[in-house]
Amino acid sequence: MGFGDLKSASGLKVLNDFLSDRSYIEGFVPSQADVAVFDVLSAPPPADLCHALRWYNHIKSYQSQKNSLPGVKRPLGQYGPPGVADATSGSAPAAADDDDDDIDLFGSDEEEDTEATKLKEQRLAEYAAKKAKKPALIAKSSLLLDVKPWDDETDMAKLEECVRSIEMDGLVWGQSKLVPVGYGIKKLQISCVVEDDKVGTDILEEKITAFEDFVQSMDVAAFNKI
Amino acid sequence: NMALRELASLEKYLGLKKPNKYSTQGDKKVPVLQNNNAPPLVGLVTIACHLVKEAKRPELLGDGAEGRAVVQQWLEYRVTKLDSHTEDTKSILKDLNLYMQDKVYLAGNQLTLADVLMYYGIHSVILDLAVQEKEQYVNVARWFDHIQHHPGVRHHLPPVVVLRNRLYTSRHH
Numbered sequence: 299m300g301f302g303d304l305k306s307a308s309g310l311k312v313l314n315d316f317l318s319d320r321s322y323i324e325g326f327v328p329s330q331a332d333v334a335v336f337d338v339l340s341a342p343p344p345a346d347l348c349h350a351l352r353w354y355n356h357i358k359s360y361q362s363q364k365n366s367l368p369g370v371k372r373p374l375g376q377y378g379p380p381g382v383a384d385a386t387s388g389s390a391p392a393a394a395d396d397d398d399d400d401i402d403l404f405g406s407d408e409e410e411d412t413e414a415t416k417l418k419e420q421r422l423a424e425y426a427a428k429k430a431k432k433p434a435l436i437a438k439s440s441l442l443l444d445v446k447p448w449d450d451e452t453d454m455a456k457l458e459e460c461v462r463s464i465e466m467d468g469l470v471w472g473q474s475k476l477v478p479v480g481y482g483i484k485k486l487q488i489s490c491v492v493e494d495d496k497v498g499t500d501i502l503e504e505k506i507t508a509f510e511d512f513v514q515s516m517d518v519a520a521f522n523k524i
Numbered sequence: 525n526m527a528l529r530e531l532a533s534l535e536k537y538l539g540l541k542k543p544n545k546y547s548t549q550g551d552k553k554v555p556v557l558q559n560n561n562a563p564p565l566v567g568l569v570t571i572a573c574h575l576v577k578e579a580k581r582p583e584l585l586g587d588g589a590e591g592r593a594v595v596q597q598w599l600e601y602r603v604t605k606l607d608s609h610t611e612d613t614k615s616i617l618k619d620l621n622l623y624m625q626d627k628v629y630l631a632g633n634q635l636t637l638a639d640v641l642m643y644y645g646i647h648s649v650i651l652d653l654a655v656q657e658k659e660q661y662v663n664v665a666r667w668f669d670h671i672q673h674h675p676g677v678r679h680h681l682p683p684v685v686v687l688r689n690r691l692y693t694s695r696h697h
Binding site for chain 1: 626674686
C-alpha cells in the first residue's frame, strides 16, 4: 500500500483517486492516519485534484487537535490503495514519535541535535523494514459460512451485498449460493479465504450479524486449513 | 410512520434517556410533540431542533451565524424539496453532488443535524441507486457512506452498500 511519491504530482493523483469516495484515509472519523498523510504534504493539493483538496482543507480544520485524534501514526506504506508502494522521499517511520515516550527515560527532551535524530531515524527505518518483510508462508484457511435471514421475505440479494461489503485485511470473498432450508427460507452459503492471524471466525460473525436487519445468524459450515 | 422513527433514532443519537411520546396530525401524519404546559411542537424539523437543544448539543445546529444559516437551509431543503417530491430525484442528486465536491459535511467541518436529517431523508433514494449511479454521484455516495457510518447515527435504517471496490488498476493508465 502507499500513494507512490506524495511529494510529486503522480502521488497526489493516487491520493486524489483514493479519496474520491472516502472522507478519511482510514475509517469514518479523522485519525492519525489522516495526520500522517497530511504532514507529508508541503502545500494544499491543486484545485483540479478536488477530492484531495477537499480532504486537505477538512483535515486542516483539525490542526489544533491533531495530537488527540484517535489511532497511531504508521508509515505511509500502510495507507492507501493496494498495489501501490510508498515512494515518498524522507518519509521517516512515524513510530519515532510514539516510541520516544517509553524509551527516553534518561535522555533529555530538549537535547535533540541533528546527529542523534538522524541516527534514531535510520535505526527505526531498519526496524520498520525488518517488520515489513512478510513471512514467506502465511497461514490461511478456507471457510464456508451459512448466513441465515430472518424469514422468507428477506432480500437475499441485499443480504449478500451486505456480507460482501465487509472488507478486512486478509479476507477474500469467494463463491456463494442460496440453499433452501424449508418454509420458503433460503440461507446464503458463501465461501471465503482468510489469513489466520488477521481474521478470526468470531470477528467475521460479529461483522456479519451486525447487519441485524437482514441477518438472523451466521454459522461456520466448513473450515479447512490451506 | 417514518417521521416518528426518525425522531426516535435522533433521540438515541442524542443520548436522550427518556424517549418522548409523539402523536401525529392531519393526513400527512405530521409529528407532534406535546410539551408539558407549553404549546405543542409541530413538524419534523421543529421537533428535531428542539431535541437538539434539550440534549444540550447546540453545535449540531451549526457553528457561527453562517454555519447556523447553512444548517437551516438544508433542514428546509429536506422538507421542501426532498419530502415534498416536487423536485425530480436526479436534479436533487446533481445539486447535492456539486455541493459536496469540496465538503465533507453539509455545514462546516463537523456533523450537524443537517447531515442527519438529510441522511434519513435521502436514504430510500440511495438505496435504489444502481452501482453506476453511485459512481456518477460520487460525492453524494461518499458523504452518505460517511454519515451512515458516523458513530451513533444509523439506527432505524439498514446500511446501504456503497461499493469501494473500484480497483486502483482500472483507473491507472
